[in-house]
C-alpha cells in the first residue's frame with residue numbers, strides 16, 4: 001500500500017504520489033494506449049491522484065478513457081482554464097462526461113477569472129458534481145494573488161511548483177496553506193524534466209538505493225506541508241519508479257541538503 005497523507009483539513013486521505021498529464025497525455029487517437037499503460041503502471045504502484053486541464057490539448061479525454069474500469073479508484077484533479085463563464089461551463093460539462101459525472105478537485109488554472117468562477121463552482125460543489133475547489137499558479141510572480149484567493153476561505157486546495165531549484169512557495173504559500181488547512185499539490189517536482197537525468201547511484205548511496213527521480217520526489221514530500229506530488233510521465237517504467245518513491249523513508253535534514261547540492265550542480 002502506498003503511503004497516504006491527510007489532504008489538509010479536507011477529511012480526505014490521499015496517496016502521496018500522483019500523476020501529472022501535461023504534454024505526456026496529449027496523444028493522438030492512435031497512441032492513446034500509451035496513457036492506458038502509464039495509468040496501469042501508476043495505479044499498480046498505488047497512485048490515485050491524477051491531474052489534468054483543458055489547457056493540455058487532448059489530455060483530459062485521453063485520461064478519462066485510460067481510467068475506464070478504474071474510475072472509482074481515482075481522485076481526479078482537473079482545472080477550469082478560461083476567462084468567460086460560457087466556456088468554463090462547457091469545460092466542466094466535458095469533464096463530467098470524461099470522468100463519470102464527478103470531479104474530485106476542480107482547480108482554477110493560473111487564477112484565470114477566479115472571482116467570476118468561484119460562485120458557480122461553489123454551486124456545482126453544492127450540487128455534488130464537484131468535490132473540492134482549488135487554485136493553481138506556476139509562477140511565483142502570482143503568489144500575492146494566490147494568497148488572496150486562499151484567504152477568501154472558499155478553496156480547499158492549492159497547486160504550486162516545488163523542487164530544489166524552485167522553492168518560492170516555501171516562504172508564504174506553504175505556511176498559509178498549513179494555517180488555513182488547505183491541501184497542497186506539488187507540480188513540477190522534477191523541474192519539468194530539467195533536473196533529469198541526475199547523479200548516478202554512487203552519489204545517491206546515502207539515500208539507500210533511491211534513483212534521482214525518487215530522491216527529488218522524496219525531497220518535496222519531506223516537507224510535511226506538502227500532501228501530493230504529481231510527476232508527469234509517458235513511461236510505464238518511470239510511473240512505477242515514481243510510485244515507489246512513496247515507500248522511501250522520510251529524508252533527514254542531511255539527505256535534503258545532499259539533494260539540494262546535487263540539484264544545484266546542474
Ligand SMILES: NC(=O)c1ccc[n+]([C@@H]2O[C@H](COP(=O)([O-])OP(=O)(O)OC[C@H]3O[C@@H](n4cnc5c(N)ncnc54)[C@H](OP(=O)(O)O)[C@@H]3O)[C@@H](O)[C@H]2O)c1
Nearest residue numbers: 020021022136187188189190191192193213231232233234
Ligand atoms: N497548474 C499549472 O500551471 C501547471 C503547470 C505545470 C504543470 N502542472 C501539472 O503538474 C504536472 C507535473 O509537472 P510537469 O509535467 O511540468 O513536470 P515534472 O513532473 O516535474 O517533469 C516531467 C518530466 O519528467 C520526466 N520524468 C518523469 N518521471 C521520470 C523518471 N522516473 N525518470 C526520468 N524522467 C522522468 C518526464 O519524461 P518521461 O515522459 O520520459 O518520463 C517528463 O519529461 C503536470 O503534468 C501538470 O499535471 C500544472
